[in-house]
Amino acid sequence: MRLLCGLLLLLCLVVWATEARKGGKGRRMRSRERSSTTKRFAADCKESTVNGEKFFDCQERHLKAVLLGWPEDIHHLLLARNRIQVLRDNTFSHFRNLKSLDLQQNEISRIEEGAFNGLSRLTTLLLQHNRLQVASEGMLIPMPQLKYLRLHDNPWRCDCQLESLVRFIQVPSNRNIGNYAHCTEPREFWGRQLKKLDAELLCSPQQENVLIPHPDNQPLPASQKKPDATSLCHTYVHPVPRLDCRNRDLKTVPADIPLDIVRLDLSRNNIKQLRPKEFVNVKDLKLLNLSGNSLESIDTASFTGLLHLGELDLSNNSLRYFQYGVLEDLYFLKRLSLEDNPWICDYNIHYLIYWLKHHPGVSHTGLVCSEPEEFRGWPVENYVKTYNADCPIDKQLGQVPGTDPAGITAQELTAEIDEEELGPIPYRGPKKFEIIRLT
Numbered sequence: 001m002r003l004l005c006g007l008l009l010l011l012c013l014v015v016w017a018t019e020a021r022k023g024g025k026g027r028r029m030r031s032r033e034r035s036s037t038t039k040r041f042a043a044d045c046k047e048s049t050v051n052g053e054k055f056f057d058c059q060e061r062h063l064k065a066v067l068l069g070w071p072e073d074i075h076h077l078l079l080a081r082n083r084i085q086v087l088r089d090n091t092f093s094h095f096r097n098l099k100s101l102d103l104q105q106n107e108i109s110r111i112e113e114g115a116f117n118g119l120s121r122l123t124t125l126l127l128q129h130n131r132l133q134v135a136s137e138g139m140l141i142p143m144p145q146l147k148y149l150r151l152h153d154n155p156w157r158c159d160c161q162l163e164s165l166v167r168f169i170q171v172p173s174n175r176n177i178g179n180y181a182h183c184t185e186p187r188e189f190w191g192r193q194l195k196k197l198d199a200e201l202l203c204s205p206q207q208e209n210v211l212i213p214h215p216d217n218q219p220l221p222a223s224q225k226k227p228d229a230t231s232l233c234h235t236y237v238h239p240v241p242r243l244d245c246r247n248r249d250l251k252t253v254p255a256d257i258p259l260d261i262v263r264l265d266l267s268r269n270n271i272k273q274l275r276p277k278e279f280v281n282v283k284d285l286k287l288l289n290l291s292g293n294s295l296e297s298i299d300t301a302s303f304t305g306l307l308h309l310g311e312l313d314l315s316n317n318s319l320r321y322f323q324y325g326v327l328e329d330l331y332f333l334k335r336l337s338l339e340d341n342p343w344i345c346d347y348n349i350h351y352l353i354y355w356l357k358h359h360p361g362v363s364h365t366g367l368v369c370s371e372p373e374e375f376r377g378w379p380v381e382n383y384v385k386t387y388n389a390d391c392p393i394d395k396q397l398g399q400v401p402g403t404d405p406a407g408i409t410a411q412e413l414t415a416e417i418d419e420e421e422l423g424p425i426p427y428r429g430p431k432k433f434e435i436i437r438l439t
């Protein structure tokens with residue numbers, strides 16, 4: 001009996017010991033897993049070099065903090081769309097070469113005064129779309145080179161604590177510091193721009209006086225604010241400066257597109273027309289996406305200045321033809337998307353075909369007649385060929401200088417004469433056409 005009890009006890013002990021060992025091992029394994037996950041986090045970030053500058057891309061990694069072990073010689077640190085809440089003193093102090101720091105779309109609600117210590121070369125700091133209510137000028141002191149500071153879309157509380165920052169933003173030479181940031185609190189300052197706020201009022205002891213209605217103190221209804229690109233759209237700096245204004249219900253191209261933008265997405269809005277020189281300052285633009293708008297007309301000078309544009313997406317709009325000259329500035333265009341537009345196959349469309357013919361490097365898609373009935377579904381090129389084949393007399397007249405409609409230059413004429421297939425000057429007024437028919 002005692003032996004049996006002893007055996008049972010022993011058995012229990014063995015089982016318990018085995019379980020305990022298993023459990024212990026399990027716990028150890030879990031903790032090893034955890035540390036390797038952390039490592040993978042760090043490794044998941046991508047380092048790359050563009051034009052000799054090092055980028056470290058840690059966007060959208062669910063990060064709550066800047067991790068140890070990141071390369072220290074980087075120039076651009078991309079931390080957008082993470083979950084960082086607080087920036088503590090000296091968080092970035094080992095990144096001595098840093099030129100830009102992208103912290104937009106996090107959950108930052110507090111920045112300690114020494115958070116940016118050591119960033120003596122930083123020129124660009126993006127803090128838009130966070131939860132900041134207060135900040136002081138002191139946090140900016142370690143960054144004497146700072147030129148661009150974005151603070152919009154934070155719930156700024158415009159009181160005495162914000163005074164030094166507001167005064168700094170308003171220094172005339174700080175042109176690109178804190179633009180478009182608005183007060184959320186107190187109520188009487190709601191919607192007012194930090195840039196234009198009377199800093200005297202922030203610390204005035206009789207702040208209550210401000211409550212007395214004053215035309216300038218009325219919050220602006222959101223609909224009356226002039227849409228500007230940086231507050232409406234998301235900006236990205238990696239791998240190239242990009243502005244994403246998709247689906248913003250825009251009726252016009254927004255003002256103040258940052259000058260360094262390379263890719264601009266304005267698709268799925270409600271833009272009906274492009275005005276002259278809409279993009280003239282955005283000289284580096286390589287991709288312009290206007291797909292899914294209601295574009296009916298494009299001014300002949302709309303694309304002025306876009307010398308480097310490589311890709312233009314105009315698909316899914318209401319375009320019927322291009323005015324003569326619209327495309328003349330697009331020297332380096334490679335791709336032109338034109339599908340889902342009601343192209344009308346009459347003489348107005350000839351300019352487009354003519355231009356494409358003389359820019360064989362441009363690949364285009366979607367150029368199909370939707371009207372008139374007899375040409376519906378035809379590739380526009382085929383329609384133009386038919387037009388030319390039908391009118392051989394045009395071919396001869398077209399080559400006589402002086403009989404051409406205004407606007408055709410000598411160079412275009414020469415090029416035209418070299419063409420065999422396409423024949424006459426494609427751009428031709430209807431009157432002239434009629435006169436020829438009559439003779």
Ligand SMILES: *[C@@H]1O[C@H](CO)[C@@H](O)[C@H](O)[C@H]1NC(C)=O
Pocket residue numbers: 246267268289290291292311313
């Ligand atoms: C333009 O935007 C549309 C809709 O957002 C998208 O489907 C299309 O791929 C974009 N075009 C280019 C060239 O990126």
Ligand SMILES: *[C@@H]1O[C@H](CO)[C@@H](O)[C@H](O)[C@H]1NC(C)=O
Pocket residue numbers: 267268269291292293316
């Ligand atoms: C065309 O644009 C409209 C409006 O933006 C959008 O709803 C629709 O999905 C687009 N169609 C295609 C084929 O992309």
